[in-house]
Amino acid sequence: xxxxxxxxxxxxxxxxxxxxxxxxxxxxxxxxxxxxxxxxxxxxxxxxxxxxxxxxxxxxxxxxxxxxxxxxxxxxxxxxxxxxxxxxxxxxxxxxxxxxxxxxxxxxxxxxx
Amino acid sequence: xxxxxxxxxxxxxxxxxxxxxxxxxxxxxxxxxxxxxxxxxxxxxxxxxxxxxxxxxxxxxxxxxxxxxxxxxxxxxxxxxxxxxxxxxxxxxxxxxxxxxxxxxxxxxxxxxxx
Numbered sequence: 001x002x003x004x005x006x007x008x009x010x011x012x013x014x015x016x017x018x019x020x021x022x023x024x025x026x027x028x029x030x031x032x033x034x035x036x037x038x039x040x041x042x043x044x045x046x047x048x049x050x051x052x053x054x055x056x057x058x059x060x061x062x063x064x065x066x067x068x069x070x071x072x073x074x075x076x077x078x079x080x081x082x083x084x085x086x087x088x089x090x091x092x093x094x095x096x097x098x099x100x101x102x103x104x105x106x107x108x109x110x111x112x113x
Numbered sequence: 114x115x116x117x118x119x120x121x122x123x124x125x126x127x128x129x130x131x132x133x134x135x136x137x138x139x140x141x142x143x144x145x146x147x148x149x150x151x152x153x154x155x156x157x158x159x160x161x162x163x164x165x166x167x168x169x170x171x172x173x174x175x176x177x178x179x180x181x182x183x184x185x186x187x188x189x190x191x192x193x194x195x196x197x198x199x200x201x202x203x204x205x206x207x208x209x210x211x212x213x214x215x216x217x218x219x220x221x222x223x224x225x226x227x228x
Binding site for chain 2: 091
């Protein structure tokens with residue numbers, strides 16, 4: 001049972017344009033969401049997070065939007081840069097005191113120069 | 114501030130052997146979690162330790178075990194290795210506690226190959 005889904009395995013975006021990565025979840029107990037960027041054979045790098053009490057969080061070029069009623073979140077990268085090419089994972093967590101992350105299957109983002 | 118350190122980076126073991134992987138969390142972080150990444154299953158949660166106690170466990174067989182020491186360093190052990198245990202094993206540390214949401218930071222991982 002895949003509780004966190006990233007339905008697009010891959011995405012190609014022109015350099016300078018906006019990249020939008022999507023994530024859906026089914027477990028209504030999830031209340032904290034994180035995005036990670038990952039290169040092959042390396043650990044995920046934390047990008048940005050959002051609590052369920054918010055609907056938007058911004059950090060530089062990265063913005064995460066959360067739509068609780070739709071159980072959907074998205075990561076916007078503006079402007080996209082070649083160094084953004086990587087696999088992006090969304091992850092979700094439920095309840096305070098529980099550090100277990102449930103990950104999506106990832107989206108491979110390729111930025112075209 | 115040093116990040117999460119995992120040792121060794123690469124390991125080759127034979128079926129039936131056992132292996133121990135090590136993780137040193139970020140200084141001050143009390144929670145350490147372990148994940149397995151495989152091409153077919155993605156990133157799967159193994160277990161989480163907080164203040165030397167296992168606080169949560171994923172759906173893995175008993176061959177997978179772990180522990181945490183008083184300095185928050187953690188080890189995971191896999192006994193009777195199977196070919197399917199070949200994976201990237203990732204450790205994550207977080208501040209945890211205090212009723213606040215905190216981010217988890219990952220180490221570089223240990224690439225285990227079972228032959």
